[in-house]
Amino acid sequence: MPTDHEITILALQKSLTDTERLQFQSEYNARQKSITASVLLAFCLGGLGAHRFYLNQIGWGIGYLLLCRTLIPSLVACVECFLMADRVRRYNYRTAENIVNSMKMISALSKNG
Numbered sequence: 816m817p818t819d820h821e822i823t824i825l826a827l828q829k830s831l832t833d834t835e836r837l838q839f840q841s842e843y844n845a846r847q848k849s850i851t852a853s854v855l856l857a858f859c860l861g862g863l864g865a866h867r868f869y870l871n872q873i874g875w876g877i878g879y880l881l882l883c884r885t886l887i888p889s890l891v892a893c894v895e896c897f898l899m900a901d902r903v904r905r906y907n908y909r910t911a912e913n914i915v916n917s918m919k920m921i922s923a924l925s926k927n928g
Contacts, residue, residue: 820904827915835918842914847907853899861892866899870906 824843828836848870857866864879879888895902 820908823908824911827911831915831918835922839911839914839918843907843911846910846914848903850900850903853903854896857892857896857899861895862886862889864888864892866892866895870902 828839831839853866853869856869860866862879862883864876864883867873867876867879879892882888
């Protein structure tokens with residue numbers, strides 16, 4: 816049974832042709848992030864901001880690195896372990912949106928060109 820997140824991703828694909836759906840799946844599978852990996856990174860290396868770098872939040876990751884000697888990022892990362900699943904779902908949804916929008920722009924440009 817698909818999750819709400821998977822249903823939302825499928826809804827994004829409705830406007831795509833079969834070929835575009837295959838391209839979307841290929842691109843999405845390459846760019847999506849794993850919930851398990853993000854939780855493990857937050858738990859094991861969260862004090863260094865590894866989970867933030869994993870989700871392409873470079874600024875936050877650098878902030879964690881700069882403050883790692885204070886142990887504050889480690890405490891925050893312990894709390895973030897419980898929030899990572901939702902963050903990864905949002906990241907993956909934004910990634911899917913970006914891929915679909917890019918495909919629509921390319922399709923529109925190829926029709927006009």
